Amino acid sequence: MDGTSPEARDRDSAGRARSARPRDGLGRPLPYGAEGVPRQPEGVVRAPADTVAEAQRLLDEGKPFHAHEVFEDAWKSGPDEERELWRGLAQLAVGLTHAARGNATGGARLLRRGAGAVEDWARLRGRPEPYGVALPSVAGWARELAVEVEGGGAAVDAAARAPRLRG
Template sequence: MDEGEDGAVNTRDRDAEGRARSARPRDGLGRPLPYGTPGVERQPEGVVRTSAQTVREAQRLLDAGMPFHAHEVFEDAWKSGPGAAAPLWRGLAQLAVGLTHAARGNAVGGARLLRRGAAGIEGLDGRPYGVDVPGLVRWARELAGRVTDGGPAVDAAREAPRLAGGLE
């Protein structure tokens, strides 16, 4: 929070260009925590990675139970990579956000995003960048069905998919 020139307290965090950016700490699922609370290190935005680096970093975050942060890695690839790869990265970002919502207890939103992400990558040929598209589609639809049916709470780390090999 900053004090403006008129003495009023600005309760919105802004970057150097004046764009709103939340500086609040976040937990592993991306939920904002109160100021001053220790949180999980945020993913830097706008990082350009190779496809292999993207898959490796996202897998590390998924395995750590941090799908919200993995989503940000996929989003960077989606926005900075070649247009032909955008459907893959966008779909993977949606899967990561779907897992995030399911782990936060939002079954409806989680299932919706898992299905949307699966539909977005389903038609992709082969194993782009080594990503097991058919395995991820199966994983997403199975998890969406479980959360929709009121299954047990989702543990993001335990439910993390294997990007290069489907389910473990």
């Protein structure tokens, strides 16, 4: 499929639009036929500890976009009372993705939004370290990186700047 017309759009098995283009390590689409990195399978239901471990592995590999997809699966499949936790962690990963792509404004904005979301969740639930994730430390990392991203404007090295989710 060439993706140039609505009729030629890639579709998943349910008929929803879903790009089959390969992606680079930061989730950017590549031309058809190019070699990309393996995609994260969608809709995987993991135990929370497995979600954190898989996301950390991807962050350490410099793949924050893919880590975001892991957090998004937890956000969509987890219990309602944890949705904001996983959504906030996904926002942090997307913020790092934008910062690594050189989008200083979007990166800083999402890093701050995600930091606020995980802090709010921790405060409301009285759980600063759910599943071993040190939310105060992660939020601090995000706010510091947001300031650096805005000040420097250059793309950050995603692997070098990956947060330590667990203490």
